[in-house]
Amino acid sequence: MPYREQIPIDKGIDNTAKLLLEGYNYITNRRKKYGRDIFETRILGGQKAICIAGEEAVKTFYDEEKLIRHGAAPKRVRQTLFGEHAVQTMDGDKHRHRKELFMSLMSKERLEDLRKLLESQIEITLAKWTTQHKVVIYKEMVQVLTMVACVWSGIPLEENEVEKRANQLEALFDSVGAIGPRHWKGRTSRNLAEAWLRAMVAQVRSGEINPPNETALYKMSWYQDKNGKLLNEQIVAVELLNIIRPIVAVSVYITFEALALHEHPKEKEKLQQKGEEYAELFIQEVRRYYPFFPVLTAKVREDFLWNGHDFKKGNLVLLDIYGTNHHPDIWEKPHLFHPERFKNREENFYDFIPQGGGDYYRGHRCPGEWLTIEVMKVVLNFLVNNIEYIVPKQDLQYSMVRFPSLPKSRFVISDVKRRS
Numbered sequence: 240m241p242y243r244e245q246i247p248i249d250k251g252i253d254n255t256a257k258l259l260l261e262g263y264n265y266i267t268n269r270r271k272k273y274g275r276d277i278f279e280t281r282i283l284g285g286q287k288a289i290c291i292a293g294e295e296a297v298k299t300f301y302d303e304e305k306l307i308r309h310g311a312a313p314k315r316v317r318q319t320l321f322g323e324h325a326v327q328t329m330d331g332d333k334h335r336h337r338k339e340l341f342m343s344l345m346s347k348e349r350l351e352d353l354r355k356l357l358e359s360q361i362e363i364t365l366a367k368w369t370t371q372h373k374v375v376i377y378k379e380m381v382q383v384l385t386m387v388a389c390v391w392s393g394i395p396l397e398e399n400e401v402e403k404r405a406n407q408l409e410a411l412f413d414s415v416g417a418i419g420p421r422h423w424k425g426r427t428s429r430n431l432a433e434a435w436l437r438a439m440v441a442q443v444r445s446g447e448i449n450p451p452n453e454t455a456l457y458k459m460s461w462y463q464d465k466n467g468k469l470l471n472e473q474i475v476a477v478e479l480l481n482i483i484r485p486i487v488a489v490s491v492y493i494t495f496e497a498l499a500l501h502e503h504p505k506e507k508e509k510l511q512q513k514g515e516e517y518a519e520l521f522i523q524e525v526r527r528y529y530p531f532f533p534v535l536t537a538k539v540r541e542d543f544l545w546n547g548h549d550f551k552k553g554n555l556v557l558l559d560i561y562g563t564n565h566h567p568d569i570w571e572k573p574h575l576f577h578p579e580r581f582k583n584r585e586e587n588f589y590d591f592i593p594q595g596g597g598d599y600y601r602g603h604r605c606p607g608e609w610l611t612i613e614v615m616k617v618v619l620n621f622l623v624n625n626i627e628y629i630v631p632k633q634d635l636q637y638s639m640v641r642f643p644s645l646p647k648s649r650f651v652i653s654d655v656k657r658r659s
């Protein structure tokens with residue numbers, strides 16, 4: 240007889256309020272209390288959900304024989320962050336085919352194009368920063384990355400439109416964990432941004448605009464699904480947003496990079512002395528240490544047994560991203576910011592998951608991970624080696640219950656000067 244046992248249960252008919260109140264720590268708090276990497280809860284209108292964390296949990300979560308994504312993401316996430324019928328909600332061959340499209344945008348050459356675009360945009364922005372008394376890093380990066388994301392994707396964007404589109408793109412990821420006006424702003428922004436891109440896809444197809452062949456706008460407009468059919472304009476708009484929205488969201492990590500440099504002045508010296516190799520360790524640690532994505536959701540495909548528990552078809556499963564990146568079985572002193580921990584670390588697709596785990600092509604792991612690291616590298620080099628600045632007194636605390644979390648002040652710098 241296979242081994243079975245009753246897993247701990249977080250009692251209550253609906254624990255959504257607790258989840259919102261404890262945010263990034265909801266699963267970790269219960270893992271500590273129960274001494275187990277698995278427990279049952281009820282959320283989102285009383286639905287049964289199994290919460291899991293740790294390396295073995297990640298392996299199970301990314302086993303597509305066991306779990307699927309269709310129907311797993313809450314409606315409010317689809318209405319803001321993902322959009323409807325996006326790659327995140329697909330499974331099997333159809334998902335793999337669509338995922339190829341995303342991965343085809345991440346070639347070495349295309350990442351190099353992005354690096355160059357970002358470097359020149361930052362140069363232009365620096366000229367402005369040196370004339371301003373104060374600069375809010377997060378807000379500035381949202382605008383810079385909106386411009387870079389659009390140019391890189393072949394999406395025409397007039398200068399006087401940048402602020403409007405930057406606000407819309409930011410609202411898509413800033414609204415997902417919110418209720419009330421912040422959430423509604425996200426939904427309205429999604430409608431506006433989708434309409435903008437739908438019209439653009441129509442123009443590409445009618446020959447009115449001709450984006451370069453290697454760009455997302457071109458590739459997605461002419462992409463054929465498994466049956467050789469073009470996607471409808473609405474879905475192309477959703478998937479284009481799946482490229483430009485997360486590029487803008489890298490502003491969150493950049494803000495945490497700036498915070499890490501400020502909180503750990505010795506790290507700045509090491510970065511200046513040790514160059515790119517150390518920068519890579521530092522960036523990995525920023526992505527591990529600071530909170531960004533809290534959890535992922537999937538549904539059980541068919542009944543299976545794991546860790547003594549019967550997972551029943553249709554049950555919701557929550558994988559703890561933040562908790563796995565701070566799991567004491569994987570990380571020594573997980574709450575210490577220590578980039579050297581990544582030195583000589585063997586690559587493992589299941590224990591370090593800030594942007595998901597498993598295989599890029601077969602599963603749902605983030606196709607933008609290399610791009611994210613490249614963007615973080617360019618900006619880190621700029622902050623460490625190209626400019627000098629003062630960090631004035633401000634509220635740098637970041638919340639463990641707001642998604643996405645950000646330093647309250649959004650990281651203000653002043654007296655920016657180019658380093659000689």
Ligand code: HEM
Nearest residue numbers: 326327481482485486488489532594595603604605606607
């Ligand atoms: C800002 C930093 C980023 C973070 C923290 C992040 C995080 C994630 C996470 C946690 C997932 C879910 C993985 C899963 O479901 O198993 C994901 C998926 C995805 N990400 Fe990212 N991401 C980032 C940047 C990017 C960038 C720059 C792009 C594109 C240029 C991108 C495009 C996507 C897409 C399309 C998916 C869905 C993949 C699929 O379902 O197969 N992300 N990301």
